[in-house]
Amino acid sequence: MSTPPSLRETACKECGIIxxxxxxxxxxxxxxxxxxxxxxxxxxxxxxxxxxxxTSLMLFVPLTFLPILDLNIMGLEAQSTLFQALWMVYRDGYYGIAFIAMMTGVLIPPIMMLLLLAMLVPLHFGYRPKKVRLWYRLYEKMYDWGMAEVYLISIVVSMVKLHGMGSLHIGLGFYMFIFFFITFYITTVWFNPDDIWYDDDALDH
Incomplete structure (x- = not known):
């Protein structure tokens, strides 16, 4: 029996019923x-x-060059930005860790926000982009890898380890990263990809 034109057929992910x-x-x-x-x-x-x-993207831009940590050891002061911290990990020979941290904590989250804007801004104004399916698939593939919290945890661990070495001050970049993580997390929770495929509902948003 064919599905009425007013209904959409889908399967339950748990039990498989149509x-x-x-x-x-x-x-x-x-x-x-x-x-x-x-x-x-x-x-x-x-x-x-x-x-x-x-908002998440606007927070990400300044945190890339603002100091995250400011360490003072016997009068010698050193500041570390987001990319400087990654470079230090890479320079010490932890290539895999540096690559994973760069992808999951620095590159993928802002790319996901850009993909969301590319999909939702045209839909909000009543236009469906031709590449919305491609952007949707890219977003889904990146979703499980957008782990900004991993990088945030690594910063906190570094702070604990460096605290006993000298005078440690938290930079403005650290607070910017926290706000970026909060807005990034809220955005991904608010967004339901299924809403894109219900044309009238999507355009009413």
Whole structure:
């Protein structure tokens, strides 16, 4: 039996039952009638996600050159920025760690925000980009690797280790990174990729 044009056919990720959802979702969430697993939950409005993603990018720009840590040892002062810290790890021979930290904590998160803006800004203004499927797939592939918290934890660990060596001061870049991480996390939680494929709902956002 064919699916009515007003319904969309999907499968529950938990039990596999085929469920028919309305094309124009009006509810905030839909659950599987068999196992009660969550099938769909509406994300935040596109306008809210756009503002948060843009804020995240604006915070990322200055934190790349602002000092994260300021260490003073017997009168010798040294400052470390985001990229200087990565370079020190690479220079000490930890090539794999430096590469992973660069990708997961520095490159992927802002790229994800750019992909979100590329998808949602046109949709918000009533236009569907031709490459939205490509950007969507890239975003999904990067989602599991966008771990800015890993880099944040490494900074905190460094602070603990360096604290006994001299006078340690937290730089403005560290606070900027915290705010960047918060806005990045909120953006990814607010965004539900499924909302892109419900045309009328997407355009109403």
């Amino acid at each position: 469920v028919h959802l309305p094309l124009h979702l009006s509810g905030s969430q839909y659950r599987c009638p068999r196992c009660n697993a969550l099938i769909y939950r509406r994300g935040q409005k596109f306008s809210h996600i756009i503002v948060m993603a843009f």
